[in-house]
Each structure stands twice: as C-alpha cells, then as structure tokens.
Amino acid sequence: MGQKTNPIGFRLVVNKDWRSKWYAEKKEFGELLVEDYKIRKALKDKLKEAAVPRIQIERATSRCRITIHSARPGVVIGRKGAEIDKIKEELSKMTGKEVYV
Template sequence: MSSVKNVIKDNYNMMLLKDYLRDAIKEAGFSHAEISKTPTGTRVALHVTRPGIVIGRKGSGIRELTDKLATDFGLKNPQISVVEIEKPELSPSVMCNRMASHLERGTAFRRATMWTLKQIMENGAMGVQITISGKLRGDRSAFEKHTAGILPRAGHHAEVIVAEDIAHVNTAMGLIGIRIRIARKEKFVPEFEMKVEKPKKAKQVKDAETGKMRDETAAEKKARTESEQIAMEEEKMKELETLEEEEAKLK
C-alpha cells in the first residue's frame, strides 16, 4: 500500500474514532482526542469536561474503552489518559455538542445560538462566530451567522488564535449543521486591545438548613453530567430575549 493510501486510511480511521468518542462519552463532555504512536503502543489523551465519567468506578470505564479501541479500531496497546478541560465554554467541540443537544430538545435555533454566543463571551473569549445552516424554518435550506468580539478570519493570527469545530444534528425539520469558531485571549495578539470586564457578583441562593441567603458554591454551579448541564441551561435560556421577541414588543 502506498504512503498516500496509508495517510488516507489513517485519517479515515481517526474520523471514525472521533465520531465514536463523541457519542460514547457524550455525557463526559468530549472535546477532542490526541493520539500519538510510541514503540510500546498508542497513547490516547481524551480531553473532557468531566473525567470521572470516563474513568468509571474503579477504572471500569477506562478498561472498556481500551478494549473497544483495540478491537474495533485496531490501536496497538492503547494507553488512555484523561485530561480535564478548565474552561469548557472555550472549547468549540463542547459548545457544538451542547448547542446540538439544545436543538434536539426542541429549543428554537436562534435562542440556542444567542445563548451559546453569550456563554462563550462571558467566559473570556476574545471573539466568536457561530454559523448555523440547514432546514431552519421551512423546506428551503438557509443559514445564519452570528459574531461577537474580535475574530481574525484570515492570515497567521487566524491560524494561531482561532479554534473551530463542526457538529450536525437531526431535527424534525431536517438536518442542521453548526459551526463554531472561537478566538482565545490566551494567545493574545498585541494589535488588539481588549477591555477588562469587572467580575460579576456571585449568585445568591437560599440555604436549606438555615433559611438564609448565601453565595452559590462552585459545586452547585457545576452539573454532574452534560445532560444536567443542558437542562440547567434550558431553564436559564427562558430568560433570554430573541430578536423576534424584542420586535414583537415594539409593535
């Protein structure tokens, strides 16, 4: 087999592996996988938002995943490591999956888009662009593009700063594609001057024992699975006003 065919075969296998991992560890908030071949085997680093779900009780999840990668995908002696993502909202893959889940649950596409845009910018992104296309409103395909912040679109800066991912979701209307591009401040470019926002106050919640109001803890903010995260976001999303609702008030 020629070297070109080997490259094509490897890329195809990586695509199948990514699709499998996206579905298999969906609840863990899968972002991406880094695969490198070594003399002793294959190292697979899984970047997820909730490592505990991937590892499982007493490592059962890791063992099952290792056997699956070895038998179905032909990886020699796979050695899996799990890396936790510090800010899931700055990962295009995670946000694509979350937005796709919102659309699967029946959330209006524009409301889901504006909510995702807001979440990404509030978590320190330099800029973001969300493109959604497909059967959005009727039989004809259409697309919408929403942008916020500073997002280089071409040149060296775009290659260094911007990360992107694409996801597809089947809805009652038809197939919808989601593309999210995020520019991160960590890879800052001197030409762009960013404004520093003041930190927001912590949300007040009622203590079940004392009955007094207190600041919301980090454990209460974080959901245990991606499904819980989606459900929490849907409750908050109801407070978000779309352009159609704003126009209706003005009439």
C-alpha cells in the first residue's frame, strides 16, 4: 500500500500557488484565518454573476491585497470602477485595514 498525499500540497510547487500568503504569530493566526474566510464568503456572495473561481489574499502589517480571478471582470469592476470601489470600502470596514483589490 502506498502513502496517500494531499493533492493540493503535492502540486503547489509544480503548478499552483497558495490561496493565502501571510504569516502570523500564534495569537493572531486564528483571527486572520477567520477574517480570510469572511472575506472569501462576502466576495463569493457579492460576485455570484462574475464566475469567480479563485481569490488570493496577501497580507502585510496594516494592508491586505486581494486578487480576484474572474471570468467576467466587467461585472467585478463595474461602470467606471464604481463596483470595485464599493467592494474596497466594504472590505476595509470589515477588516479595519487598508485593502487593495
């Protein structure tokens, strides 16, 4: 019997990347993990029509950079960038940090 490997962890080095890129101390880790979950859930609910398969989150001390991969970027951006500005405001209020989308 062979050893079973986690397919995501096994392929990360070859052709995939982590969905979240940040480091936290033990005290902060749980809070940031829950915050990531809330961000992903809020974006998936808000952007149902945009066909969003993947959301990447990168964090620094007081900033959060979110990359949204979408099949329909026009739905995400909106007219003259109005929709993306709303998303930035909502996420900034949710996290209390400066958010770049």
